[in-house]
Structure formats: C-alpha cells, structure tokens
Amino acid sequence: MYDELWVAGKCMYKLEPVVADGGELIIFAPHLHEISVTHGKLIEQIGYHVREYFTAQWEKFRDFPRGILAHSTHVRGGGTYRDGIEKPRVRVTLATDLSPETCARINLGYRDPKSICIDDFTNREDEGILLVPKAGEMLYRLAE
Numbered sequence: 001m002y003d004e005l006w007v008a009g010k011c012m013y014k015l016e017p018v019v020a021d022g023g024e025l026i027i028f029a030p031h032l033h034e035i036s037v038t039h040g041k042l043i044e045q046i047g048y049h050v051r052e053y054f055t056a057q058w059e060k061f062r063d064f065p066r067g068i069l070a071h072s073t074h075v076r077g078g079g080t081y082r083d084g085i086e087k088p089r090v091r092v093t094l095a096t097d098l099s100p101e102t103c104a105r106i107n108l109g110y111r112d113p114k115s116i117c118i119d120d121f122t123n124r125e126d127e128g129i130l131l132v133p134k135a136g137e138m139l140y141r142l143a144e
Helices: 010-018 040-046 051-055 066-076 100-105
Strands: 024-029 079-082 085-088 091-096
Touching: 010 024, 010 066, 040 066, 051 066, 051 079
Parallel strands: 024 091
Antiparallel strands: 079 085
16 A cells, blocks of 8 residues: 555554564565655665664664654564664564665565465464554554
8 A cells, every 4th residue: 555664654653552472563565665765765774673773872873864763663563672682572573675784774574475374363362363454554453
C-alpha cells in the first residue's frame, strides 16, 4: 500500500501497542524498494533506533533534523539504551525489496518476502499472531 518505508513505517507505531515484549512486527511489502526518496540518505546515516539511543548520544545526533530522528524512533519503537547497548522492546523485520545489507545498515531485521505465505498468518490470533491487512490505517490499543 505504501511505496516508501518513510510512510510504511507507520504500521509499526500504530501496531506497537499490541505487540508483546520481545515480539516481532513484520512489515510485508514486497514492492517497497525505497527508504525515502526525500530523507533516505539521512536515515541511512542514522538508522532506526530507540529514543534513548539518540538522547544518550546527543552530541553525535543534535545536528540531524528532529523530524528524521522522530521518524527513526517511531519506526523502531520503545526500548532502552544503557551502557552502549540498545534493547528495543519489539523486533521490526522488513519483508520488502530492500536488501539484507540495507536492513542491517539501518538497524532493522530482514526476511525474504518470498518466504512469507499470508495464509500462514491468517486466523491465528489465539496463538498470538495477528495479521493486519493495510496496516498503518488504524491505531491499535489493548482492551482493558
């Protein structure tokens, strides 16, 4: 549904509230081959990280546009950065046309989109697996 990770990444921050600690969110978009036409070079420089990664190293990142830093943290989600170790709460994996090397460089996981059969993820909510077609359109929250 989205042509760039810049926009497709919103499925992470809209679904993160319903992903368990240590869970994985897979962005399945085999056609996606751009991080961002406009901001891609900057994102490739900084990667995707939790907020504390940037705030703990502010001198290194203070000259980057705040919108780029915010985008990075929204797509990476919550987590910690202590003693030089980043621990995201959720694994974010791209099943896109971006190469494994690009995914590693921007600090996101990689999965070959050809290895995914959508039917394998369908109707498995009782197992803790949620398939969300057109993810990014709605904000999800856990019921009380």
